[in-house]
Amino acid sequence: MCPSPQGKPLPSCPIPPTPLRLSFGPSGPLILSLPMSQVRVRFAPSPTGFFHIGSARTALFNWLYARHTGGKFILRIEDTDKERNSEAFLQVILDSMHWLGMDWDEGPSVGGEYGPYFQSQRTELYQAKLKELAAKGRAYEKDGAWWLRLEGARSTVFDDHLKKEIEKVDAAPMVLHDMVRGQVARAEDRDFVLFRSNGEPVFHFVNVVDDIEMKITHVIRGEDHLSNTSKHLEIFKAFGVEPPKYAHIPLILKTDGPGKMSKRDKGALIEEYQQRRYLPAAVRNYLCLLGWTPADGKEVLPIDEIIRQFEISAVHQSNARFDERKMSHINAQTLRLLPAADFATLARPILIETKTIDASVSETRLAEVLGIVQEKVISLEHLPEFMGFFFTADFKKDEGAMANLKKKGGDPVARIRELLPTLEAAEWTEPALEAAFAAVGTANERKPTDYFAPARFAISGQGGGAHLLGVLRVLGRDTTLARLKAFAA
RNA sequence: GCCCCCUUCGUCUAGCCCGGUCCAGGACACCUCGUUUUCACUGAGGUAACUGGGGUUCGAAUCCCCAAGGGGGCGCCA
Numbered sequence: 210m211c212p213s214p215q216g217k218p219l220p221s222c223p224i225p226p227t228p229l230r231l232s233f234g235p236s237g238p239l240i241l242s243l244p245m246s247q248v249r250v251r252f253a254p255s256p257t258g259f260f261h262i263g264s265a266r267t268a269l270f271n272w273l274y275a276r277h278t279g280g281k282f283i284l285r286i287e288d289t290d291k292e293r294n295s296e297a298f299l300q301v302i303l304d305s306m307h308w309l310g311m312d313w314d315e316g317p318s319v320g321g322e323y324g325p326y327f328q329s330q331r332t333e334l335y336q337a338k339l340k341e342l343a344a345k346g347r348a349y350e351k352d353g354a355w356w357l358r359l360e361g362a363r364s365t366v367f368d369d370h371l372k373k374e375i376e377k378v379d380a381a382p383m384v385l386h387d388m389v390r391g392q393v394a395r396a397e398d399r400d401f402v403l404f405r406s407n408g409e410p411v412f413h414f415v416n417v418v419d420d421i422e423m424k425i426t427h428v429i430r431g432e433d434h435l436s437n438t439s440k441h442l443e444i445f446k447a448f449g450v451e452p453p454k455y456a457h458i459p460l461i462l463k464t465d466g467p468g469k470m471s472k473r474d475k476g477a478l479i480e481e482y483q484q485r486r487y488l489p490a491a492v493r494n495y496l497c498l499l500g501w502t503p504a505d506g507k508e509v510l511p512i513d514e515i516i517r518q519f520e521i522s523a524v525h526q527s528n529a530r531f532d533e534r535k536m537s538h539i540n541a542q543t544l545r546l547l548p549a550a551d552f553a554t555l556a557r558p559i560l561i562e563t564k565t566i567d568a569s570v571s572e573t574r575l576a577e578v579l580g581i582v583q584e585k586v587i588s589l590e591h592l593p594e595f596m597g598f599f600f601t602a603d604f605k606k607d608e609g610a611m612a613n614l615k616k617k618g619g620d621p622v623a624r625i626r627e628l629l630p631t632l633e634a635a636e637w638t639e640p641a642l643e644a645a646f647a648a649v650g651t652a653n654e655r656k657p658t659d660y661f662a663p664a665r666f667a668i669s670g671q672g673g674g675a676h677l678l679g680v681l682r683v684l685g686r687d688t689t690l691a692r693l694k695a696f697a698a
Numbered sequence: 699g700c701c702c703c704c705u706u707c708g709u710c711u712a713g714c715c716c717g718g719u720c721c722a723g724g725a726c727a728c729c730u731c732g733u734u735u736u737c738a739c740u741g742a743g744g745u746a747a748c749u750g751g752g753g754u755u756c757g758a759a760u761c762c763c764c765a766a767g768g769g770g771g772c773g774c775c776a
Contacts, residue, residue: 255776287776354774369699370772395702405774412776436702436771459704460769469769498725502711508725525711527704528769535710535726541738587738595738613736643734661735672736 248280249426252313253416255287256298260305260479262531263431263461263470266496270458271429272311273497273519283423284316288329289415305479309493310512315423323423328415335410338418338448339403347447353406357443359397375399383442387435388427388456389524395439403444413437417444420453429456429521432528433469456521459500459528469528476533486559486589488547491540498539499529509542541587549576552583556592563593566600581679598669599684602692610672614662621663625697627653628660632693637686639678667696 252268254260275282284306286299303317315321325331339355342348347358361380368375382396403414410418420428435457445452460469470477482492490512498508502525503518544552553576560566566575578599586595598604614621628649635645643657650657661677668689674680681689 253776257776289776352774356774390703393702398701399772402774407774409774411774416776431770432703433770434776439702457703462769464709467768498710506712506724508710525704529711530709532709532726538726545739585739591738607736610736646734656735658733658735663735665735673738675739677734 246278247426248275248278249283249424250275250280250429251283251285251420251423251425253285253287253419254302256302259298259472259477260302261470261472262477262479262496264302265305265309265479266461266499267429267431267458268306268311269309269493269496270456270501270519270521270524272313273516274427274429274521275314276516277519280426281314282311283321283323283425284313284326285419285423286317286327286329287412287415288327289409289412301480305483308483308489309479310489328419331415331419332410334422335404335415335418339410339414342403342447345447348403354402355404356400357403357440357447359400359443380443383439383446385438385442385455388454388521389526390435390457393435393438395436397439397443401440413440414444417441417448421445421448421450425453427454427456427521429458432457432460456524459525461499462528462530464531464533470531476531486592487536487540488543488555488589491543492536494543495536495539498535499531500525509539509546537588544586544588545584547583549580549583553579555589559589559592560596565593565597570600577683581675581683585675595674598671602688604670606666606670607672610666610670613672614666621666622697624660624663625667625693628664629690629693629697633690637682639682642678642681664693668692 250271252271254264254268272282274280288299299317306313313319315323316326320326339348342357343355348355349358350356359378359380361378363376363378365374366377367373377398378400380396380398382394385393385395387393401413402411404410419425438455438457442452462469463471463474464476472478479492483489493512494509494515497503497515497519501519501523503510503515504520504523505518507514547555553572556579557566557575560575561568578596582592582596586592594605611621628646631645631649631652632642635641646657646660649655649660662672665671665674665677665680668684669680
């Protein structure tokens, strides 16, 4: 069955069925896919800048589609513009893709039977393909460059936008059956350049040639390419080759202000989230939600589940604004769902790097602290300040919290003095400590909670944090009492 | 200027294809109250949207037309 898109024309079923997966017991799974339906998608970045969040999302949708259908995900580097490319820029892309957990089946460092996967190494192919078009009369030389010859009646007109005389061609519209937009028709009206006069091929040409040569079946790319697609379809037509299926996905817009996210916008670069200790799974999860909604309506979900549910037909048609607060929320949720051992593995190096702990802190001790902290902390970035007081007496004191204490509870020092004797006599378990607070409250005709905030501030310098009784238990009797005494002194 | 795409709470969206179940549901943010205590956890509640105008229809967020707004493209950049 065709997955049914909402409110979109569906000219023909553009989505190949998911390959049949049949298990045959211990001899191993056997995947039967229909011969014609092996999906081949590609992400084709140009290493001319940084790894932009929009590029990451495009890569992700391609990757998800490949994984969902059991197809191949190909990474192809479009480095035809020598002026603007560099090794370092390429590395940024590869690193960010690895960080986000996207692996490729063919491409740099893994190879593949349709390589090389760098366009700068495929120039002979492009020359040969150009000759092919020239031989067919569909490409011609002018001003030292090679142009695609459109088919249709020609006329010379003055173009207001370009402010010059141009030759227009009355070519038939190219009709695209886009998987997310339905039928889109657009006519090219001018011949366009295939090869520059400096001998280098242009994007439109190499993109199509490589998609043909690499047997790409589906092109999933940003909507900013939608208008270019008529050029690409003209080139496919000139070669006499059936074009792949296209899916033009919506763009990611700036959080506020006009236009799409650009390299210079805050939060536009994947490496920023890496530096800020975001969980890659959370960033990836959020990116999936920009332009697509899982059928079950859940927002925080594991990648296996996203792969299972991902459908191109469910991709949105309208652009979405980037909202870091929502991503931050997903990050916090994801952090909370992490198994304790994984949380510790992530936390330890950060805590060592920030000198919150040193290497001598045992796994057991760290696990104890992290155990009460994980459910409350909202990001790994904030972890050091959140739990630093467990490992040093020289912790930072939050002045705002102190001011708030005085405003709400009166005299915090007096409260600690009232609390101290009972606490010293108490057994150091959570129920016993809770009982101690209750007893002090009753004795002084106060609510037990009047003592919580002063106690927390005295031992941590903070106004909030992990569950207080847990903090007392983990911090230990001696340290806790010493800090309370110091505070009351 | 020409061409293409889009239009539901401040934001991300569900619903739209197959009109009534929607005085439009969820999430983020915000506000209120609660909670073993400021902010970040958690619980309960709240504010908040079908861009506008015409049709079609007993009935339209849902179908049609127009307009407006937003986005993108129009390079010997990718």
